[in-house]
Amino acid sequence: MVRLKVTSKGQVTLKKEVLDHLHVRPGDEIEVDLLPKGKVSVQALPKGRIEDLFGMFRNKTGRSFTLKELDEAAAAGWAGEAES
Template sequence: MATLTVTAKGQVTLKKEVLQHLGIRPGDKIDVDLLPGGKVEVAAVKTPPAAGSIESFFGSLRNNENIHATLEEIDEAIRAGWAGEVGSGDDR
């Protein structure tokens, strides 16, 4: 158990071990629920990952249109792309 000290302003600094246990980093938020008997429950607020982070990339390749391609079709598309035959925006 970690013992914390309350400042004259009524503030409490959570110790590093508590922050690590909660998975909290600078800028993160914490929820505090007041429980009966003078107890509290502290939990990390789960926020969506920031744009551009690796976490935001997970799931971005979801196949919502249910498109399927064979390995041969994928290989052909890669070859065409490298050859400049597709994706240039003009009609070739």
Template sequence: MVRLKVSAEGQITLKKEVLEHLGIGPGDEVDIDLMPSRRASLRVIGETRPIESLFGMVKNPTGRTYTVEEINEAIAAGYAGEADD
């Protein structure tokens, strides 16, 4: 556990070990969720990436493409418990 002291201005300074543990650096942002019982949850805001960086992240090993109709049929069959494994 790391203990921090509140300044007269109502601020706290996170110690180096806390910053390193959370991967926080200069200019980074964090969100704090206020929770019941005088608790809070701190979350580091990740870097945003361009949408193009996600292209190709799900590989299709068969190389086969499927129509919307085929996809809908597979969904319906899965829901009905008739899907092939």
């Protein structure tokens, strides 16, 4: 258990141990949910923006694949037979 002290302004500084556990760094955001009986839940918010995902699966080979080839690749991956 980690103890934190509340300042006269009502602020709390999270110790390095807590920040490391949440995998947060300066500039990241955390979310605090207020729970019944004076409890809270603290979690790190996902990093990045949805726009960062655009182009993530872009075809870099320039080759087009048929639906049959995609279906076969998916079946092989599901069966554990996919090539690396």
